[in-house]
Amino acid sequence: MGRSGRFSADLGTDGDEVCRTLAMSSELEALRQRFIERAGQITQSIGIGRVIGQSFAHIYFSPEPQTLDDLTQALQISKGSASMSVRQLEQWGAVRQVWIKGERKDHYEANDDFGRIIRRALLDLIGRRMETTDTLLEDSEAYIERGNGAPRDPERAFMERRIKKMRHFRDRAQHIWDSSVLRLLLK
Amino acid sequence: MGRSGRFSADLGTDGDEVCRTLAMSSELEALRQRFIERAGQITQSIGIGRVIGQSFAHIYFSPEPQTLDDLTQALQISKGSASMSVRQLEQWGAVRQVWIKGERKDHYEANDDFGRIIRRALLDLIGRRMETTDTLLEDSEAYIERGNGAPRDPERAFMERRIKKMRHFRDRAQHIWDSSVLRLLLK
DNA sequence: GAGTTCGTTCAATCCGTATTGAACATATTG
DNA sequence: CAATATGTTCAATACGGATTGAACGAACTC
Numbered sequence: 001m002g003r004s005g006r007f008s009a010d011l012g013t014d015g016d017e018v019c020r021t022l023a024m025s026s027e028l029e030a031l032r033q034r035f036i037e038r039a040g041q042i043t044q045s046i047g048i049g050r051v052i053g054q055s056f057a058h059i060y061f062s063p064e065p066q067t068l069d070d071l072t073q074a075l076q077i078s079k080g081s082a083s084m085s086v087r088q089l090e091q092w093g094a095v096r097q098v099w100i101k102g103e104r105k106d107h108y109e110a111n112d113d114f115g116r117i118i119r120r121a122l123l124d125l126i127g128r129r130m131e132t133t134d135t136l137l138e139d140s141e142a143y144i145e146r147g148n149g150a151p152r153d154p155e156r157a158f159m160e161r162r163i164k165k166m167r168h169f170r171d172r173a174q175h176i177w178d179s180s181v182l183r184l185l186l187k
Numbered sequence: 188m189g190r191s192g193r194f195s196a197d198l199g200t201d202g203d204e205v206c207r208t209l210a211m212s213s214e215l216e217a218l219r220q221r222f223i224e225r226a227g228q229i230t231q232s233i234g235i236g237r238v239i240g241q242s243f244a245h246i247y248f249s250p251e252p253q254t255l256d257d258l259t260q261a262l263q264i265s266k267g268s269a270s271m272s273v274r275q276l277e278q279w280g281a282v283r284q285v286w287i288k289g290e291r292k293d294h295y296e297a298n299d300d301f302g303r304i305i306r307r308a309l310l311d312l313i314g315r316r317m318e319t320t321d322t323l324l325e326d327s328e329a330y331i332e333r334g335n336g337a338p339r340d341p342e343r344a345f346m347e348r349r350i351k352k353m354r355h356f357r358d359r360a361q362h363i364w365d366s367s368v369l370r371l372l373l374k
Numbered sequence: 375g376a377g378t379t380c381g382t383t384c385a386a387t388c389c390g391t392a393t394t395g396a397a398c399a400t401a402t403t404g
Numbered sequence: 405c406a407a408t409a410t411g412t413t414c415a416a417t418a419c420g421g422a423t424t425g426a427a428c429g430a431a432c433t434c
Contacts, residue, residue, distance in 0.1 A: 028346055031327050038323055045316065047234040049392055063345045068411075078394045083412060104402070104409065112349070114356040129232065136225055140218050158250045159215055162299070169301040236422060255381070265424045270382060291379065291432075 032061050036075070048088075048125070051077055055085040056094050056110065065098045065107035092120045130174065137167055219248050223262070235312070238264055242272040243281050243297065252285045252294035279308045317361065324354055 036057040043053030071082040089095045094117045095108040223244040230240030258269040276282045281304045282295040
């Protein structure tokens, strides 16, 4: 009988759920809760939603791979939330799906290489934003270029200076971003 | 009469306002608007509110120092918003107050040293967050330390590994933060 | 000192976005 | 194939934080 006993009908509703997380000492469990709560606060404060952080922390601090149902129960969130948060985490490589023989639900375990996770997330969140501002800067430079022989008014000269400063900063920021920050975080 | 003409009663409502910003070519003005809008989008997306970015961009792209009233009119925001955003910008050194002889309103001009501005803002926004997580990590380590001679259960050993990994990452992040990122941005 | 002009504050409100959950799609079982 | 179990989607909603604006205080004017 053993492992396959989970299919016996007499257990009723969700009798198999109790085995997913072994009982922890209450103090250890309290710390675990605090980590989860804190992770939620962090992700919320950087604007990617509370459940993302909570979900990751829950999986990270679970010895066994966790299912969506585990998340809905542990964090008191909806099925939809659990699904979306896990998919986002997967996209950043923060969790990976593991197959457990004989189980139908999807199980997820945490990646503990934080450097890679944050690198991917930052690339995703910030990387694309830099591009969108470029067109505006280029339009401005085109405008300046175009009117180079035109009569000089102070208004125009002022804008020219400001735009050049922006370009200068933008290029330096790009350089720092590309060469330093990401490389440092990775290894 | 000239400059003091602003006190003459016949001008009524806000006749003096028209002189604050010289008329720009409509194309230049359009670019200016796009910069302001874009700045608002950026600051909003990083979670510090839209008006902060808009206010800074407006001041940055104005040849003359700007007043709170200028902001409320140009950005269509309330007096309160203008006041709060400028105070925040001042705290980060993004704008500074300048005194204009014979004027009662406060005037602000933009700092164009973006490196310093961002450095200060990041220190303010992120710096303090790192501290708050520390206590939790320290509590966890204290717990581990305390029970060092106790009977080993796998649950506990697992948590111990995870907490150690967190600590390791946390220290490295702190190091990168302190030594690299801020220094790079500054000069 | 009464009357203005400005800047600040903070409770009330508004708005955007995170979250929900019912409906749907897909896979699995007997 | 019907029945069940699971994951996903997205329109509706709920919630939190941004924004407002009335009330206040401070500084100035006559």
